Amino acid sequence: NAGVTQTPKFQVLKTGQSMTLQCAQDMNHEYMSWYRQDPGMGLRLIHYSVGAGITDQGEVPNGYNVSRSTTEDFPLRLLSAAPSQTSVYFCASSQRGTMGYTFGSGTRLTVV
Amino acid sequence: AQSVTQLDSQVPVFEEAPVELRCNYSSSVSVYLFWYVQYPNQGLQLLLKYLSGSTLVKGINGFEAEFNKSQTSFHLRKPSVHISDTAEYFCAVSDVTGGSYIPTFGRGTSLIVHP
Numbered sequence: 001n002a003g004v005t006q007t008p009k010f011q012v013l014k015t016g017q018s019m020t021l022q023c024a025q026d027m028n029h030e031y032m033s034w035y036r037q038d039p040g041m042g043l044r045l046i047h048y049s050v051g052a053g054i055t056d057q058g059e060v061p062n063g064y065n066v067s068r069s070t071t072e073d074f075p076l077r078l079l080s081a082a083p084s085q086t087s088v089y090f091c092a093s094s095q096r097g098t099m100g101y102t103f104g105s106g107t108r109l110t111v112v
Numbered sequence: 113a114q115s116v117t118q119l120d121s122q123v124p125v126f127e128e129a130p131v132e133l134r135c136n137y138s139s140s141v142s143v144y145l146f147w148y149v150q151y152p153n154q155g156l157q158l159l160l161k162y163l164s165g166s167t168l169v170k171g172i173n174g175f176e177a178e179f180n181k182s183q184t185s186f187h188l189r190k191p192s193v194h195i196s197d198t199a200e201y202f203c204a205v206s207d208v209t210g211g212s213y214i215p216t217f218g219r220g221t222s223l224i225v226h227p
Contacts, residue, residue, distance in 0.1 A: 033214065043217040100161050103148075103157070
């Protein structure tokens, strides 16, 4: 099925561990973004990319890294997990943003 | 910088009643405006968008929204809601002139439809 695929769906990490959240889209979209969703906070932008090889920081980038080596993939790396990073993470993609974003189903991350 | 304010965190309504979810934005430049819906344990889905032209835009599931530039608002409406409309609704704005089109989201409005 066409769309945005996120893996894993659920993850529990211990404080200090690192991990990578995977995101892939098969719609040849140029724009990809990572958001975190916390209760009462809406969606906050972590990092985004406007094309392969181009990334930039969003509103809450600290503690996260991204890279965009291909159009299809946009992984999010947690360098050293902290309890404050417990959240639901969404990856989204768009063709230049004018058509709105297609969202993945999310990764629910708990850091203990 | 752009920002979005969703004026109500929760809107309870009875089935078949009309509903309006309010959204105001702040931006010094031209914008694109969007409404998304999120059902429990799912990602967001695009309901409708305003890019240019007619200020009244129609979306999926019978929703519509009106862009009001003078009031910097983009309120979402539905004339008759169903139980299945119970969900979280997010308003979003993108800066057109900046070229990045990265949307900023509001904090969301929880629509609760009672039988």
